[in-house]
Amino acid sequence: MNRVGIIGGGAAGLMAAYAAAENGAEVTLHEKNEKLGKKIYITGKGRCNLTNDCDEREFFANVVSNPKFLMSSVHRLPPSELMALFTANGLKLKTERGNRVFPVSDKASDVTKCLEAMLRSRGVKILLESEISSLITENGRAIGLKSVDRNLFYDKIIVCTGGISYPSTGSTGDGYRFAREAGHSLTEPCAALTGIDLEGDFTSLAGLTLKNVSVSVFDKDRRVFSDFGELLFTHTGVSGPVVLTASSFINRMHVNGMTFSIDLKPALSPETLDARILSDFRANINKNFANSLGGLLPKSLIPTVIERSGIEPYKKLNAITHAERQKLLSVLKKLDFAITSLRPVEEGIVTAGGVNVREINPATMESRIVKGLYFAGEVIDVDALTGGFNLQTAFSTGYAAGVAAASAE
Numbered sequence: 240m241n242r243v244g245i246i247g248g249g250a251a252g253l254m255a256a257y258a259a260a261e262n263g264a265e266v267t268l269h270e271k272n273e274k275l276g277k278k279i280y281i282t283g284k285g286r287c288n289l290t291n292d293c294d295e296r297e298f299f300a301n302v303v304s305n306p307k308f309l310m311s312s313v314h315r316l317p318p319s320e321l322m323a324l325f326t327a328n329g330l331k332l333k334t335e336r337g338n339r340v341f342p343v344s345d346k347a348s349d350v351t352k353c354l355e356a357m358l359r360s361r362g363v364k365i366l367l368e369s370e371i372s373s374l375i376t377e378n379g380r381a382i383g384l385k386s387v388d389r390n391l392f393y394d395k396i397i398v399c400t401g402g403i404s405y406p407s408t409g410s411t412g413d414g415y416r417f418a419r420e421a422g423h424s425l426t427e428p429c430a431a432l433t434g435i436d437l438e439g440d441f442t443s444l445a446g447l448t449l450k451n452v453s454v455s456v457f458d459k460d461r462r463v464f465s466d467f468g469e470l471l472f473t474h475t476g477v478s479g480p481v482v483l484t485a486s487s488f489i490n491r492m493h494v495n496g497m498t499f500s501i502d503l504k505p506a507l508s509p510e511t512l513d514a515r516i517l518s519d520f521r522a523n524i525n526k527n528f529a530n531s532l533g534g535l536l537p538k539s540l541i542p543t544v545i546e547r548s549g550i551e552p553y554k555k556l557n558a559i560t561h562a563e564r565q566k567l568l569s570v571l572k573k574l575d576f577a578i579t580s581l582r583p584v585e586e587g588i589v590t591a592g593g594v595n596v597r598e599i600n601p602a603t604m605e606s607r608i609v610k611g612l613y614f615a616g617e618v619i620d621v622d623a624l625t626g627g628f629n630l631q632t633a634f635s636t637g638y639a640a641g642v643a644a645a646s647a648e
């Protein structure tokens with residue numbers, strides 16, 4: 240019977256512990272916090288979008304970094320199997336818009352409770368406030384762990400320490416150090432699914448949500464990202480679903496100076512929009528420009544659009560020239576801001592980068608450098624879009640590592 244030591248009691252560590260115990264290992268889980276699953280607790284705005292009820296093709300379309308690496312582990316524990324596992328262990332699930340799966344209770348803590356009960360009933364030893372400071376290796380093999388006050392010896396070790404985002408939940412990047420010390424290379428960690436800071440003063444726009452806009456990011460004239468969805472102005476720039484997605488695709492680029500461009504009326508062609516503006520102007524011929532845009536734009540955005548159009552705000556509509564109307568049209572179709580930076584990695588919903596996937600066996604999660612050492616979850620160089628894909632990744636890689644660590648010689 241293998242003695243398996245697991246570092247980290249997040250999604251990946253809990254699933255690894257379950258899988259190892261279920262496959263006959265004697266399992267000890269070390270979590271440095273006073274409780275398990277601190278990050279799970281804040282997922283899905285406290286409701287935990289634990290997976291996405293989609294097929295594998297759609298799943299991998301939502302993985303940004305290294306989808307191929309995940310194929311084996313996700314095939315082994317796909318969303319359908321994960322949902323069946325939770326349901327069999329008493330957690331009732333529901334599927335919402337976009338196939339997002341949540342507990343029926345809408346309580347993320349129920350997910351952790353369910354996993355904890357699965358571990359306790361299989362005899363997993365759970366050690367809280369048990370911070371691991373380094374791995375112990377000997378002749379290219381992982382043989383134990385160092386905690387603050389003692390050395391602990393195991394046959395197999397699984398590192399599930401997460402990334403470096405939201406460090407108050409315990410994910411402080413310790414696993415990156417363990418991996419480096421063991422001889423692994425890292426893809427430099429950086430923020431993914433995060434806000435974008437823009438040049439300008441956003442005091443009057445902060446809090447404004449724009450639904451159904453089209454967003455593009457340009458590097459000079461080259462469009463490097465484009466998508467459609469919902470956007471939220473913040474005090475420093477933009478966030479919201481479509482922006483989080485954009486950040487995951489541009490986080491390896493030199494973003495300073497790139498252009499963040501919003502098409503405020505993506506459903507209307509320039510010709511249709513021009514006709515609409517013209518008919519609005521004709522219907523309000525005696526109004527001034529500043530008072531004519533209420534039907535077209537949210538109130539707080541009107542001053543920005545007026546300023547960008549260069550049209551004098553109190554000009555009568557019947558005095559606005561064709562050229563001025565064309566300028567207004569171009570602002571509505573392409574409201575541009577200069578990007579200054581992405582929000583820092585600590586604020587990312589996930590950390591992109593991590594342990595180099597070429598140095599990990601994708602079927603077993605075992606290190607190709609140190610025998611008996613496994614990695615699972617966000618510590619690995621994988622990241623996905625929102626919708627339950629990141630937790631599913633943590634669960635699938637944790638499961639693969641747990642099974643392999645329990646059964647390997």
Ligand SMILES: Cc1cc2nc3c(=O)[nH]c(=O)nc-3n(C[C@H](O)[C@H](O)[C@H](O)COP(=O)(O)OP(=O)(O)OC[C@H]3O[C@@H](n4cnc5c(N)ncnc54)[C@H](O)[C@@H]3O)c2cc1C
Pocket residue numbers: 246247248249250251252269270271272275276277278279281282283284287288289290369370371372399400401402404405408409410411412413414587588589615616617618626627628629630631633
């Ligand atoms: C606000 C927010 C909302 C999110 N919502 C969703 C969502 O709805 N759906 C989704 O799919 N994903 C979501 N995510 C992403 C998802 O939570 C993570 O990808 C996932 O939790 C990663 O799991 P993990 O087990 O790899 O790492 P973590 O959950 O970070 O767990 C790592 C654990 O290791 C412990 N640890 C670290 N170092 C040590 C050490 N030296 N010794 C002992 N223990 C240690 C930590 O304390 C922590 O408990 C969200 C993330 C955030 C921040």
